[in-house]
Amino acid sequence: MAGDRNLHKLLNTIVNSFVELCACDGGSIFTLRKGLDGKDVLVFENMVTRSIKIEEVPEHLVNLRFTLDEDTLVSRTAKTRLPQRANFNPAAGAEARVDHVLNYATYNMMSAPLITPRGDLVGVVQLVNKLPYPSRPSAGTTPDFDQRDERMFNIVAAQAALAIENSLLLEEQERLLDGFVNACVTAIEERDPVTSGHSTRVSDYTVALGDAISRTETGPLKGVYFTPTQLREIRYAAMLHDIGKISVKEDVLNKEKKLHGWQLEVIRMRLKLMRSNLKLRQQATKEDLTEISRKLDNAWKMITDANEPNVLPAAVNSALQDLSSIEVEIEDGEVLTALTKEEGFKLSIQKGSLTTDERLEIERHVTNTFQILKMVPWSRGLELVPEIAYRHHEKLDGTGYPCKCPAADIPVQSRLLTITDIYDALTADDRPYKRAMPTERALDILGMEVKHGKLDSDCFKVFVEARIFEVCQKHKKAHLKAA
Template sequence: MAGEILHNLQKTLDTTLESFLDLVGCDGGSVYTVRKNSDSEEILKFEAMITRSINLRGVPEHLRSLEFQIDDSSVAGRTAADRKPVLLNLISGEVSPRVGDMLNYPTRNIFSGPLITPRGDLVGVVQLLNKLPQDETPFDPYATSPLPNFDKKDERLFSVIAGQAALAIENSFLLEEQERLIKGFVDACVTAIEARDPVTCGHSVRVSNYTVGLAEAVNRTDRGPLRQTYFAPAQMRELRFAAMLHDIGKIGIKEEVLQKEKKLFPWELELISMRLKLMRTQMMLRQQIDGGDYEPAISRIDSVWERLVLANEPWVPSPIAFEVVKELRSLRVPFDTGEIVTALTDEEAARLSIARGSLSASERIEIEGHVSKTFDILKMIPWSRGLEQVADIASKHHEKLDGSGYPNGLTAEQIPPQARMMTICDIFDALTSDRPYKLALPVSRALDIIAANVKAGKLDGAYFDVFVQAQLHELLIPSAGLALQRA
């Protein structure tokens, strides 16, 4: 979409220039727009050019970086500085503007006029070159015959459309600025997401790139059930932003849950360690006092600690963890105060007994709640035209076609195509990325898992087939960096 906006600006500039050439009657011309350079100084940027006699349309590559100061150092600069037309009726070869020299295009007279909006803002300068004779004889820029002079009549003709042309260009500028604002906002949101959940750094960008890549591949498909499916540029833009923001709801999840790497929280493991050390110290004191043999019990504590550290890993199977929990629950040491210290609380035992991964049932529900939060956050934003469905698309990337997904258990007919594509890409990136609780899977294994979900009726097989056929899994997509790709 950014590319489409730039295209629209260029089209506006070209149309504006064509109108002036036709109205005043000139062979060529150029448009310079008011921009800001790296020092935030206003300059004139060379953005459009037409020379009909030599069939040149568009700014040549070697001139695209050309800029002019707004001062008397150039004709365009003087026009902008004085905010009034400059008419130069030249003798061939006596004076030639810089651009004409670079193109070997003889310029015999120039009309340079400012583009000022009805509100009084200068947006650019139009230069018209080589006024044509009235006899409609084909113009030869290299001939030496005299050309009509620019005059006050040309100034009046220029002023007829200059204000409207300036307004059209200003509107195109506003669209550019709006796009930069939206992109900046999205980048800032992704930065916030990754600051809350650094483990998944780069995930939002990768999912966005995969998803838009899949949509582009669908547009190229000429066979199968998706051969008539097409995503317009505006939909691509909406899809990109939705994919970038699909996890924004994570900013509303508690940090310790979001970043939980193991079954126990670090402070829980520390508390268990302190209790075991306390038990060990108590037994050693008793051994010194009554001379009893407490070495087996002390060795047991040392041994169970090592196995506890292992059982705390999210990849350790539940039978091993259950045995450790059982042994820890059996460790009970009486103290002289009459208090009996146990190694494990009920809550800690429940966490260590997590069958898969690092999250308890309640923590998983909390994490899954990020999708509802994503919808709530994005729905509050007054999206501009063409982005109205961002919240709806972004919040459905965990729904499944058979109704087994979350948060709303939607079925196939309730899930838009954009969300179906994003779900596949989100799962693929999650499977092929390292996490503290798992290693990245090989691409082949990840594709097998997604294929199994397709077979089970959870994911859309048509979009997955395109994903595989287009070999999107082989794309070199950076794992870091927040800059949005140009649409």
């Protein structure tokens, strides 16, 4: 019992052990938990019977809960911390409701507490319908539970309670870690609301892909298997793969176009002032300034077009350079230039919205992620979370970042994460600066990356054949239906 880390399996083992030890037909187990109001509550966990086969515990029983103050046998057992024995003819109350659900008949019961060696109550076991002793004259009837059964129960009760306590503690630690990870993701998305939901979707895709690979029976990935703990490790790495973005400046992180709105407004006001002064100058000096006026009149549309994060045509780039050379003198000899050197440089970005320095700052989020995750004392089985997240922008041909490492240094978990991260970035419909790409087009782009030796071909094949890309579509439809 002490070696079982899975709570459900452990509780099933414990109930079966007590049923065998005390020679009865069946049993159930409750664990002591904290309710939403902070009060102790007994939660139904599992049950077994010899006489009827229970494929799945009915929903009515799954949600069964009792406070310690209720007038039930299980509540009295927990409150007094003493074994309780009862005979039913017929069963009534909670026992009768359970019998009705299962089409069962409870004749007698022993309810006993599970108390650790330190004296902490962790749950209650209820055993039902004592079986006849073949060697006794009363064989063939239903005998009662007696003190001998209590003594047999107590032989292993403390050990069982300790095993449950350890398993519950592990479960609480996992919930705590889950809460911490979710809180981190929320913090990331608060700083970068444009990509809200990205980490969760990528996590869902990556875990589903890992699970599909574990079930692969042919090809190069046959024999690659991820344990539940390893899938949890993958999930955490995928959830936290962008946590390093918390150290990226907000105006860079949320930069949708080449220039920010306030920068465009400065240019607009400058052009307006230049046109006004040019008009006054022309009236005063009678100079022919028609060509300069025409360029200033056309400047605003060209600037706003160039500000979009699209591929910049060579003609527009040349026109921007020309615009940067236009100067107009205003009062007191001050000279205004249509575009400053910095503005012209940013508007001349060939593709996207980021300068080289800004892109490097964004790319540093991967190293920041690694440094942050390395500070967490990950428990056994989760040690690779930092490494998996660290490699998610690396490519098999060595062209990725931040390390440009070769394929041999990229773990398979990171290869999965790379595929799912790119897919979601292409298809996400929550980014205001671009339209969501259709699935077919996104798969074509990923396929080209595979063809060029950048992505893992075997992992991508499973991604397509197992239709992993439908995972979040199903979740979204279910959410919309529920709403």
